Amino acid sequence: xKRLVSMTVNGEEIELAIPPYRTLLDVLRNEGxxxxxxxxxxxxxxxxxxxxxxxxxVNSCLVLGIEAEGATIETIEGQHxxxxxxxxxxxxxxxxxxxxxxxxxxxxxxxxxxLLKENPNPTESEVRFAIAGNIxxxxxxxxxxxxxxxxxxxxxxxxxx
Amino acid sequence: xxxxxxxxxxTLERAAGIVAAREDRAAPPPLSSAQFIAxxxxxxxxxxxxVMRPNLLVDIGRLAxxxxxxxxxxxxxxxxxxxVRMSEAEENADIRIGYPVIAESLQQxxxxxxxxMASLGGNILQRTRCEYFRDISWACNKxxxxxxxxxxxxxxxxxxxxxxxxxxxxxxxxxFAQALIALDASVETQSxxxxxxxxxxxxxxxxxxxxxxxxxxxxxxxxxLIDIPAKPWARRSxxxxxxxxxxxxxxxxxxxxxxxxxxxxxxxxxxxxxxLATVPWRAQEAxxxxxxxxxxxxxxxxxxxxxxxxxxxxxxxxFKISLGRQALVxxxxxxxxxxx
Ligand SMILES: Cc1cc2nc3c(=O)[nH]c(=O)nc-3n(C[C@H](O)[C@H](O)[C@H](O)COP(=O)(O)OP(=O)(O)OC[C@H]3O[C@@H](n4cnc5c(N)ncnc54)[C@H](O)[C@@H]3O)c2cc1C
Ligand code: SF4
Ligand code: FES
Ligand code: FES
Numbered sequence: 001x002k003r004l005v006s007m008t009v010n011g012e013e014i015e016l017a018i019p020p021y022r023t024l025l026d027v028l029r030n031e032g033x034x035x036x037x038x039x040x041x042x043x044x045x046x047x048x049x050x051x052x053x054x055x056x057x058v059n060s061c062l063v064l065g066i067e068a069e070g071a072t073i074e075t076i077e078g079q080h081x082x083x084x085x086x087x088x089x090x091x092x093x094x095x096x097x098x099x100x101x102x103x104x105x106x107x108x109x110x111x112x113x114x115l116l117k118e119n120p121n122p123t124e125s126e127v128r129f130a131i132a133g134n135i136x137x138x139x140x141x142x143x144x145x146x147x148x149x150x151x152x153x154x155x156x157x158x159x160x161x
Numbered sequence: 162x163x164x165x166x167x168x169x170x171x172t173l174e175r176a177a178g179i180v181a182a183r184e185d186r187a188a189p190p191p192l193s194s195a196q197f198i199a200x201x202x203x204x205x206x207x208x209x210x211x212v213m214r215p216n217l218l219v220d221i222g223r224l225a226x227x228x229x230x231x232x233x234x235x236x237x238x239x240x241x242x243x244x245v246r247m248s249e250a251e252e253n254a255d256i257r258i259g260y261p262v263i264a265e266s267l268q269q270x271x272x273x274x275x276x277x278m279a280s281l282g283g284n285i286l287q288r289t290r291c292e293y294f295r296d297i298s299w300a301c302n303k304x305x306x307x308x309x310x311x312x313x314x315x316x317x318x319x320x321x322x323x324x325x326x327x328x329x330x331x332x333x334x335x336x337f338a339q340a341l342i343a344l345d346a347s348v349e350t351q352s353x354x355x356x357x358x359x360x361x362x363x364x365x366x367x368x369x370x371x372x373x374x375x376x377x378x379x380x381x382x383x384x385x386l387i388d389i390p391a392k393p394w395a396r397r398s399x400x401x402x403x404x405x406x407x408x409x410x411x412x413x414x415x416x417x418x419x420x421x422x423x424x425x426x427x428x429x430x431x432x433x434x435x436x437l438a439t440v441p442w443r444a445q446e447a448x449x450x451x452x453x454x455x456x457x458x459x460x461x462x463x464x465x466x467x468x469x470x471x472x473x474x475x476x477x478x479x480f481k482i483s484l485g486r487q488a489l490v491x492x493x494x495x496x497x498x499x500x501x
Contacts, residue, residue, distance in 0.1 A: 003167065020218065021162035023205065043206050044275060056248070056277040062202040063278060066167060067222060111273070132408040133272020 005069045009034070010078025018065045025049045027065035028075060036076035036106050040135070047134030050107035051075050057114040059133075076106035079113070088159050089113060089151045098147035100138035108134045112148050113161055120155045122148070162208050166217040171225050173351050173383060179219050180381035181353045191288070191373055192306075193380035197221050199244060199280040202271075203287045211297045212288075212304055221383065222280075229385060232256070238391040243282030243384045247337070248273065250281060260389065261499075262398035262417050266340040269402045272409050282384040285338055285348075285364070286376065289331035290411055291320065302328045303372040318477040319413070322485070323438035325473050329372030331439060333365065338441035339417035340400060342433035346389045352382035361387070365440035394421040394429070396501040401492040403436070403484060412436030414485045416492035420456075427451045432493075434468065437485045444468040447489065456497050458490065465489040 002017040009032060016031045025042070028034045028051070040048035042061045049061040052074040079087040089109050092098065099105040108131055115122060115130040122130070127148045128141070136144060155161065170176045180186060180195045188194075196215040198204045199222055207213040222244065229242040234255035241250060250256055251267035267276065270284070293299040293311035300309035312320055312330055320330040338361070346361040364376050378384070398419040404410035415435035421428040430451050432444040447464035454460055465486035472482045 001164075001166075019164065020167040021164055021208070023209075042209065044202060044271075047272065047274060050274055053278075057274050058278045059202070059272075059274045062205050062275070064198075064201055064205055067198075067201055067220065129408070130273055133274045 003066055005066055007068050007070065008072045010073070010075060016065075020064065020066050022065045023061050024051070024053075024063040024065050024068050024073075025060035027068075028060060028073070031065075034075050034077050038103055038106055040103065045135065046104070046107075047111065047131075048104055048107045050110045050134065052110055052114055055114075055117075057111050074110065074113075076109060079109065087113075088154060088161065089116075089147070092147040092151040092154070093144070096143050096147040096150060098139065098144045104134055104136040104138075108136070108144060112151065115148070116152055116155060116161055120152055122152055124149065163211070163214055165208075165215050167220065168217065169220040169223060171223070173221075173224055173226055173229075173385065174353075176219055176221050176224060177352050177381045177383055179217075183217075183380075186379075186381055188380055189371075189374045190378055190380045190382075191303075191375060195219055195380070197383065199283040200246070200278040201283075202275050202279045203283055207288065207295075210295055212295060226385075234259070236391060239389045241281055241387040241389070243386060244280045247271070247276035247279045247281060247284055251276065258396070260340070260344060260395050260398060262340040262343055262395070262400045262419060263337070263389075265400035266336040266402075266415075266417065269400065270336040281337065281387060284335055285341070285384065285387075286378075287335050288375070290334045291331035292316075294331060303331060303368070303375075306371070306373045313475065316477060317475045319411075320475060320478050321437060321439045322469070322472040322474050322478055322481050323434065323442055324367050324440055326368045326370070326372070326439075328370060329368035329439065330475060331368070331372070332436060333438060333440050333442075334411045334436070335441070336400065336402060336412060336415060336435060338365075339415060339433035339435040340398075341387065341389070342441050342443050343398065343417040343419040343431040344389050344392065344395060345431065346387055348384050349386040349388060350378065350382045351385050352379055356385075358388070362441070362443055368439050392419070392421075395419055397422065397496060397499050399492060399496040399499060401488055401495065403488050414481060414488045416485075416488050418492050418496040420493070420496045422456070422497065425455055427454060427456050432464075432468070432489070434485065434489070437481055444489070446470065451493075456493060458494065461490040461493040462486075464493065 038048035040046035195217040229244040299311035447468035450464040
């Protein structure tokens with residue numbers, strides 16, 4: 001039996017009919033047609049599915065779609081201002097080679113956004129603590145950390161998230 | 162995931178009542194056909210894997226009772242609502258200053274994403290990560306009572322050496338629970354039969370003959386509060402976690418220590434071990450060894466010997482005994498040297 005669930009995704013209020021056993025990740029990717037959020041492990045291990053729910057980053061693969069009833073969700077699709085206008089964090093990931101295959105990148109960008117909102121001046125170890133739940137098999141993390149720190153520096157110069 | 166019904170009651174009474182009205186209400190909670198879900202990070206995972214197969218899910222995440230979401234510090238101690246998120250407790254100033262062992266146990270648990278979603282009640286009741294329990298193609302007495310235990314003669318490197326039985330050697334994998342044991346916490350519960358309070362150290366049950374019976378709770382009984390008594394000396398408390406990698410991994414061995422020192426001598430001490438036992442484990446023999454004497458490498462070593470005197474390793478996990486001893490010595494000395 002399906003249930004009607006409404007949530008606000010990237011600023012837009014949507015209502016979807018979903019079966020209770022569908023995870024938020026699958027709801028976003030299938031019913032929501034937002035495939036930017038990735039499914040890596042589907043059991044909470046990798047962080048590729050990270051979205052921001054009511055202000056906090058969570059693993060969308062561990063949240064049931066029905067649990068998101070009434071929630072405000074931000075995904076990677078809502079971050080850039082327009083075509084060819086990347087978000088500050090995306091820009092820094094490009095500048096610093098923070099993405100290689102790119103599979104982990106949407107999740108790490110959402111995690112970074114949540115971190116910088118709370119703490120625009122993080123130390124390297126604070127960055128590493130924040131992204132500990134995001135596994136990257138390509139970069140070795142050093143360039144990701146550089147990109148996050150560079151985004152933070154630009155924030156302090158007056159750019160916005 | 163298998164299809165299931167879903168209810169989102171607004172009151173505790175209703176939530177417990179829904180489960181109490183079911184035919185199998187007397188089943189041990191893990192086998193009940195109706196299951197509570199709070200943050201869902203454990204339940205959704207195990208439903209996807211087919212380990213949990215409820216017909217009805219009762220979502221307690223939105224119960225209206227504000228006490229369930231409150232962290233209340235007072236001169237008598239601190240009370241934590243069962244729906245408080247792990248991340249909220251970890252960031253709370255009263256907890257960080259007065260009970261560092263709690264904050265440290267939470268900070269080193271899981272990931273930020275999981276801690277944002279997971280509740281304290283769900284954390285306490287999280288089920289084991291035994292690989293054979295998680296993969297339904299294996300025999301497992303905990304998942305399917307009476308089917309056997311694939312871990313016993315399988316690959317059991319991560320399994321428990323303390324509190325084991327010949328039916329189950331699965332490790333209790335949470336971190337926060339060890340802090341609660343070391344702080345003498347208690348839990349309050351609600352069911353249609355009323356409320357009750359029990360020492361946290363009595364909540365979990367040893368596997369014995371019935372590894373599927375994991376706690377003293379009934380299927381229609383909810384944890385509402387965690388009560389931590391005031392202890393001025395809890396400022397000198399610490400959680401040490403040893404894992405296979407430095408972050409985002411379950412404990413291979415962990416130690417929670419709460420230490421009352423007077424002129425260099427141990428007036429009182431509470432020690433709990435994680436990653437090593439089938440339940441959150443109080444190392445009382447080690448405590449007794451230390452009480453009244455000095456705390457140095459030698460006495461800590463003797464306490465560590467005592468803590469593992471009854472350990473029962475299997476083929477691949479004997480290393481946990483020496484690792485656990487060393488972790489215990491290190492945790493004791495680090496706690497002694499804290500500036501409080
Ligand atoms: C990849 C990964 C890594 C992890 N690493 C760690 C780690 O290092 N350390 C650690 O400690 N944990 C770790 N965890 C476990 C995580 O902390 C738990 O999944 C989480 O705390 C469970 O909380 P929840 O609210 O999501 O529980 P749920 O999934 O909602 O519930 C868990 C269980 O508790 C029951 N329940 C929940 N609340 C109540 C209540 N109030 N009364 C009665 N029953 C209740 C449910 O019925 C269910 O059986 C990890 C999890 C994952 C997926
Ligand atoms: S150790 Fe326990 S949980 Fe693991 S397979 Fe054996 S019975 Fe199951
Ligand atoms: S897909 Fe959710 S954590 Fe890997
Ligand atoms: S860039 Fe390939 S996993 Fe991170």
